[in-house]
Amino acid sequence: MVSSPVLSVPRSASTAWWGMLLLVATEAALFAVLIASYFYLRFHADGGWPPEGIGDPKLVRASLMTSVLLASSVPMALAEAGIARGDRRRLRAGLAASFGLGALFLGLQALEYREQLRELRPQTDAYGSLVYTITGAHAAHVALGLALLAWLQLRAWLGAYGPRRHVAVQVIALYWHFVTLASTVVFATVYLSPRV
Amino acid sequence: MAAIAEQPVERLESSWEEPGGLVTWLATVDHKRIGVRYLVTAFAFFVVAGVEALVLRVQLAVPRNGLVGPALYDQLFTLHGVTMIFLFATPMLAGFGNFFVPLMIGARDMAFPRLNAFSYWIFLASGLFIYAGLPFSAAPNDGWFNYVPLASAEYTPGLNIDFYGFGLLFLAVSTTAGAVNFIVTILKLRAPGMSINRMPLFVWAVLTTSFALVFALPSLSTANLLLELERKHGFHFFDAGAGGDALLWQHLFWIFGHPDVYIIFLPAVGIVSTIVPVFSRRPIVGYTAVALSTVLTGILGFGVWVHHMFAVGLPQISMGFFAAASLLIAIPSGVQVFAWIATLLRGRPVLQTPLLFVLGFVVVFVVGGLTGVMFASVPFDQQITDSYFVVAHFHYVLFGGAVFPIFAALHFWLPKITGRLLSERLGKASFWLMFAGFNLAFFPMHVSGLLGMPRRVYTYPAGLGWDAANLLSTVGAFALALGILLVVVNVAWSRKRGPWAGADPWGGDSLEWAIPSPPRPYNFPVVPLVRSAHPNWDRADREEDARRAGQAELVLAEGHQTLATTVLDGEADDVLHMPEESLWPFVLALTLSVLFAGLLLDLPLVATAGGVMALGALAGWHLPRAEDEDEDEAW
Numbered sequence: 001m002v003s004s005p006v007l008s009v010p011r012s013a014s015t016a017w018w019g020m021l022l023l024v025a026t027e028a029a030l031f032a033v034l035i036a037s038y039f040y041l042r043f044h045a046d047g048g049w050p051p052e053g054i055g056d057p058k059l060v061r062a063s064l065m066t067s068v069l070l071a072s073s074v075p076m077a078l079a080e081a082g083i084a085r086g087d088r089r090r091l092r093a094g095l096a097a098s099f100g101l102g103a104l105f106l107g108l109q110a111l112e113y114r115e116q117l118r119e120l121r122p123q124t125d126a127y128g129s130l131v132y133t134i135t136g137a138h139a140a141h142v143a144l145g146l147a148l149l150a151w152l153q154l155r156a157w158l159g160a161y162g163p164r165r166h167v168a169v170q171v172i173a174l175y176w177h178f179v180t181l182a183s184t185v186v187f188a189t190v191y192l193s194p195r196v
Numbered sequence: 197m198a199a200i201a202e203q204p205v206e207r208l209e210s211s212w213e214e215p216g217g218l219v220t221w222l223a224t225v226d227h228k229r230i231g232v233r234y235l236v237t238a239f240a241f242f243v244v245a246g247v248e249a250l251v252l253r254v255q256l257a258v259p260r261n262g263l264v265g266p267a268l269y270d271q272l273f274t275l276h277g278v279t280m281i282f283l284f285a286t287p288m289l290a291g292f293g294n295f296f297v298p299l300m301i302g303a304r305d306m307a308f309p310r311l312n313a314f315s316y317w318i319f320l321a322s323g324l325f326i327y328a329g330l331p332f333s334a335a336p337n338d339g340w341f342n343y344v345p346l347a348s349a350e351y352t353p354g355l356n357i358d359f360y361g362f363g364l365l366f367l368a369v370s371t372t373a374g375a376v377n378f379i380v381t382i383l384k385l386r387a388p389g390m391s392i393n394r395m396p397l398f399v400w401a402v403l404t405t406s407f408a409l410v411f412a413l414p415s416l417s418t419a420n421l422l423l424e425l426e427r428k429h430g431f432h433f434f435d436a437g438a439g440g441d442a443l444l445w446q447h448l449f450w451i452f453g454h455p456d457v458y459i460i461f462l463p464a465v466g467i468v469s470t471i472v473p474v475f476s477r478r479p480i481v482g483y484t485a486v487a488l489s490t491v492l493t494g495i496l497g498f499g500v501w502v503h504h505m506f507a508v509g510l511p512q513i514s515m516g517f518f519a520a521a522s523l524l525i526a527i528p529s530g531v532q533v534f535a536w537i538a539t540l541l542r543g544r545p546v547l548q549t550p551l552l553f554v555l556g557f558v559v560v561f562v563v564g565g566l567t568g569v570m571f572a573s574v575p576f577d578q579q580i581t582d583s584y585f586v587v588a589h590f591h592y593v594l595f596g597g598a599v600f601p602i603f604a605a606l607h608f609w610l611p612k613i614t615g616r617l618l619s620e621r622l623g624k625a626s627f628w629l630m631f632a633g634f635n636l637a638f639f640p641m642h643v644s645g646l647l648g649m650p651r652r653v654y655t656y657p658a659g660l661g662w663d664a665a666n667l668l669s670t671v672g673a674f675a676l677a678l679g680i681l682l683v684v685v686n687v688a689w690s691r692k693r694g695p696w697a698g699a700d701p702w703g704g705d706s707l708e709w710a711i712p713s714p715p716r717p718y719n720f721p722v723v724p725l726v727r728s729a730h731p732n733w734d735r736a737d738r739e740e741d742a743r744r745a746g747q748a749e750l751v752l753a754e755g756h757q758t759l760a761t762t763v764l765d766g767e768a769d770d771v772l773h774m775p776e777e778s779l780w781p782f783v784l785a786l787t788l789s790v791l792f793a794g795l796l797l798d799l800p801l802v803a804t805a806g807g808v809m810a811l812g813a814l815a816g817w818h819l820p821r822a823e824d825e826d827e828d829e830a831w
């Protein structure tokens with residue numbers, strides 16, 4: 001009966017994919033707890049939110065950042081679909097595009113911090129601490145994602161991946177999509193919610 | 197397959213046997229060796245925390261005692277609590293899980309063997325980290341739940357709390373990696389035919405616990421992250437002066453902390469559900485109900501955290517909700533208790549040591565459960581909060597709920613691990629000594645608590661009516677310690693002189709009893725095929741396995757291979773090539789230790805160096821292995 005399962009194509013997802021899914025689940029829980037803390041402190045705050053003397057967060061650059069990062073999921077998906085059909089060029093191009101957009105996001109985040117820091121520091125008050133902790137945690141996830149994308153790119157150039165062997169691409173794509181989706185939640189919490 | 201038909205089992209031996217020597221010792225990825233390390237290390241922490249408890253008890257034996265002063269007392273009870281919860285109970289159960297989950301599901305290793313080694317090294321490193329402050333009087337000292345504002349930099353300066361904050365963050369890396377590993381192992385590596393409704397109940401418990409950890413641990417980690425940002429870098433989360441709120445810590449802590457009680461308790465329950473049927477000589481009554489209760493307890497555990505905070509002044513309506521959830525959770529626990537009792541009554545129970553410890557558990561736990569139901573009443577809770585009544589209650593729950601089952605598991609499974617039996621006479625003696633000592637140590641605390649003795653006091657004046665209860669408690673604690681010492685003696689004797697156990701000394705129903713004791717490095721010479729929830733009681737199937745081993749059918753002897761199956765039905769799906777020994781897990785753990793030491797000591801350069809080296813170690817870890825090049829799974 002099952003004497004040579006080696007030859008068949010596996011029907012269900014790989015162990016690595018499950019592992020990453022669970023890692024993403026626990027990271028999602030981490031962001032959920034951070035965001036719950038944000039709202040907990042907000043609804044227990046006595047004064048306004050943001051507190052007196054601190055302007056509402058500005059939307060233009062932040063919306064751009066979020067869109068850029070969300071957009072980076074598209075080439076990632078194309079890269080994965082490409083290698084599944086054996087198209088190595090599409091894999092490398094997609095990875096490069098995602099990396100570029102992710103790096104652009106981090107650059108914009110740096111500009112954003114430079115401007116924000118003029119009126120608000122993490123040490124100013126609980127509001128400032130929350131803003132920088134949440135966006136900082138997210139930016140750290142993007143930075144780690146970029147390192148992973150660079151690794152994939154390197155291995156892709158060395159011809160490591162093929163139509164039947166690209167678990168690493170699948171798994172890192174899953175992580176990347178999580179990080180880009182998380183940016184919408186961060187945006188909604190830190191930038192939109194103070195206005196409602 | 198035909199190509200490897202000659203002597204496949206010899207090939208298994210040669211590809212799985214690890215060479216001796218220090219490097220292999222550091223590099224091993226064998227789940228059995230790692231499991232034993234977990235067990236030994238966690239037991240060592242148990243002994244340390246037990247000695248701390250004895251010092252506490254000596255100090256409290258008589259009024260106005262002067263053995264330890266308040267500063268040391270605070271560190272000792274905090275370390276005792278932190279160690280018992282984080283460094284003993286959870287890792288000890290992880291040790292049994294590590295050794296036995298792959299065996300019970302018919303696999304050859306955990307899904308991620310190197311990650312498994314990594315989890316262990318991080319557990320060891322973070323445990324040492326938490327203790328590193330003790331020689332400098334800088335160990336954590338604000339209680340195991342570390343409430344702010346007391347734990348803020350203003351009221352507890354020095355590194356004490358930072359050892360706690362960073363130490364638990366560090367440990368969380370290990371626990372999370374371990375939980376993910378268990379889940380994937382259980383979902384993907386079960387022997388063909390072991391559909392999800394044929395999984396051993398211990399495996400159900402480990403699966404539920406691991407899911408609970410994946411979702412609960414981030415709350416504790418966030419709490420510690422915020423705490424350290426506040427303490428070290430002047431952020432504000434908990435100080436009311438700058439818009440923070442001290443209650444945020446309490447919520448974050450107990451969102452983790454209450455599920456954690458079940459995280460400790462559920463594997464223990466799984467142990468009981470494993471042992472009861474074996475010693476009753478019949479399948480467990482209500483397998484499905486017990487499995488579902490396990491999962492339900494894990495889920496409900498998230499709904500009850502606020503009951504730790506009835507005394508802090510929350511809106512009545514939410515208190516009502518959480519009180520209801522606290523009562524509700526008694527139902528699945530009740531289902532399990534009835535299933536055990538029914539199994540015992542309908543079987544032919546054999547009163548050997550493992551079953552004795554199980555029965556001790558049931559008795560102690562029911563008492564703890566009764567006082568627990570009393571807490572669900574908000575007014576009562578507000579009366580006795582922070583008194584010795586609470587100390588009595590949670591020791592009945594934790595000692596009853598975790599330590600007795602752990603000792604049951606030790607007596608049940610040690611013969612599989614070492615190949616030798618323990619002495620029944622010593623085993624029974626140690627049980628009775630522990631059981632009597634335990635009750636003598638902790639029952640009087642109910643009394644002193646109701647008489648108003650607060651917890652966490654380093655001494656008390658005479659004449660408050662607490663003296664007798666305290667003296668009895670201390671005597672009991674020493675009797676208990678003697679009982680534990682007897683177990684150690686028994687284990688040492690068994691290692692040297694115990695009679696050989698053979699493959700299946702108890703007539704067990706799960707697959708670990710189908711293979712020799714101790715198991716060979718590859719566990720199963722042939723992938724077993726499973727057709728019921730009691731595979732080792734299906735004699736014909738096991739004989740069929742032996743025949744297939746002889747004919748090299750499903751032996752999978754090409755390097756480190758194991759079979760992957762589908763998640764629900766357990767149908768054969770893929771052959772996995774498992775990694776062999778590797779030093780990278782150990783190296784990565786070292787680099788992360790550098791990172792955390794840098795964070796603790798405010799040395800940004802050291803921390804950065806640690807982080808960069810960790811990335812390098814990760815890259816080294818994932819460098820392609822030679823045998824990958826012609827495989828599907830290349831990284």
Ligand code: HEM
Binds near residue numbers: 249250280338587
């Ligand atoms: C070996 C026998 C044990 C003895 C004699 C013992 C004794 C004590 C005593 C006297 C205290 C109260 C200290 C105080 O409030 O001043 C205490 C606290 C505590 N114990 Fe135990 N204990 C034992 C085992 C355990 C076990 C097995 C666990 C958990 C698995 C545990 C968990 C705790 C915790 C969490 C605290 C609270 C620490 C705090 O207040 O922060 N203990 N123990």
